[in-house]
Amino acid sequence: MSKNLKVLLVFDSPYFVPRGYDFKEEFKEEDWGTECQVYKALCDIGYQVTMLGLYNDITILFQEVKESKPDVVFNLAEVFTQKSHFDKNIAWLLEMLGIPYTGGTPASLLICNNKAISKEILSYHRIKVPRFHTFYRDHRIWLPKRLRLPLIIKPLCEEASRGISQASVVDNEDAFNERVKFIHQSMNSDAIAEEYIEGRELYVSILGNKRLKIFPLREMKFGGFGEDEPRVATYKAKWDYDYREKWEIKNVFAGRLAEGLDRTIEDICKRAYRVLNMSSYGRLDIRVSPEGQVYILEANANPCLEIDDEFAISAEKGGLPYKKLVRKLIKLAFDKEYI
Numbered sequence: 001m002s003k004n005l006k007v008l009l010v011f012d013s014p015y016f017v018p019r020g021y022d023f024k025e026e027f028k029e030e031d032w033g034t035e036c037q038v039y040k041a042l043c044d045i046g047y048q049v050t051m052l053g054l055y056n057d058i059t060i061l062f063q064e065v066k067e068s069k070p071d072v073v074f075n076l077a078e079v080f081t082q083k084s085h086f087d088k089n090i091a092w093l094l095e096m097l098g099i100p101y102t103g104g105t106p107a108s109l110l111i112c113n114n115k116a117i118s119k120e121i122l123s124y125h126r127i128k129v130p131r132f133h134t135f136y137r138d139h140r141i142w143l144p145k146r147l148r149l150p151l152i153i154k155p156l157c158e159e160a161s162r163g164i165s166q167a168s169v170v171d172n173e174d175a176f177n178e179r180v181k182f183i184h185q186s187m188n189s190d191a192i193a194e195e196y197i198e199g200r201e202l203y204v205s206i207l208g209n210k211r212l213k214i215f216p217l218r219e220m221k222f223g224g225f226g227e228d229e230p231r232v233a234t235y236k237a238k239w240d241y242d243y244r245e246k247w248e249i250k251n252v253f254a255g256r257l258a259e260g261l262d263r264t265i266e267d268i269c270k271r272a273y274r275v276l277n278m279s280s281y282g283r284l285d286i287r288v289s290p291e292g293q294v295y296i297l298e299a300n301a302n303p304c305l306e307i308d309d310e311f312a313i314s315a316e317k318g319g320l321p322y323k324k325l326v327r328k329l330i331k332l333a334f335d336k337e338y339i
């Protein structure tokens with residue numbers, strides 16, 4: 001693949017900026033880690049890189065493509081007009097414009113963004129997921145008899161553990177009703193109630209379109225939690241460093257697994273990736289019950305690519321340091337089947 005490729009790096013901007021705006025000042029801030037790191041890697045490889053920050057106006061994408069004619073888009077766009085489900089629409093537009101792009105297709109972004117649709121597809125293919133029920137806003141809320149307590153209540157289409165706290169795990173009807181209402185009213189979101197799965201929490205990073213590579217597994221450890229406390233990657237457990245320290249929460253490479261379990265996890269996760277139509281790269285959040293059953297909790301199409309987040313850490317350990325990973329993602333953009 002030519003080093004002279006013209007790469008358009010597309011990402012979210014928190015304010016409108018014209019085409020050609022150079023984000024040097026912004027890239028000094030910690031919040032811009034992924035954009036800055038991907039930009040640097042693309043430049044270091046030797047590509048001709050242009051940046052395009054999107055905010056509320058999609059026409060600049062059309063103008064940029066028409067005038068600059070990029071060979072490929074590195075797609076880091078996640079929200080548009082503050083709606084995270086518009087990520088699939090950006091991919092859709094790129095597809096209609098006929099430009100190869102990195103990351104998931106619209107279909108996989110749609111499927112993975114919705115925690116019920118993805119679970120319906122997985123269970124159709126006999127891949128284990130927690131039993132669940134969806135509660136849409138303005139519908140009656142009741143505790144389904146076929147679900148066994150405790151349950152965990154989550155927003156249906158969110159990510160990064162937004163809306164998830166220790167109070168999300170409920171073991172009685174009152175707490176259940178209250179939490180579903182909280183998701184409806186305070187988060188203005190539909191809700192999903194899932195059976196709470198006890199066990200080890202693992203993150204499985206996968207790269208590829210047809211031939212898939214699984215990188216070394218990561219695990220979230222909840223050192224300071226009592227035996228009976230639910231161990232959940234809440235918003236605080238993920239992002240609040242003082243809280244993590246206080247409760248001895250650590251993300252590490254997974255330690256020893258029961259014999260044969262790593263192979264089982266690989267097989268299940270590869271199958272899940274395929275039936276969910278995932279491509280390019282993705283991360284599955286899974287739990288392994290004390291009995292050794294593997295459950296898929298969530299599929300993440302286009303997971304975070306920050307250098308110190310799970311995907312890049314696993315890739316590096318698996319033999320693909322950041323620059324090579326970025327180059328590989330560009331390569332996969334050309335190999336993808338755009339359906």
Ligand SMILES: Nc1ncnc2c1ncn2[C@@H]1O[C@H](COP(=O)(O)OP(=O)(O)O)[C@@H](O)[C@H]1O
Nearest residue numbers: 130158159160161162194195196197232233298
């Ligand atoms: N059914 C479940 N059983 C046990 N823990 C769960 C379950 N669903 C979610 N969790 C916990 O909540 C965290 C966040 O849930 P997840 O569905 O991955 O949402 P997000 O998109 O916000 O990451 C998980 O990493 C896990 O710790």
Ligand SMILES: [Mg+2]
Nearest residue numbers: 160161285298
């Ligand atoms: Mg998750």
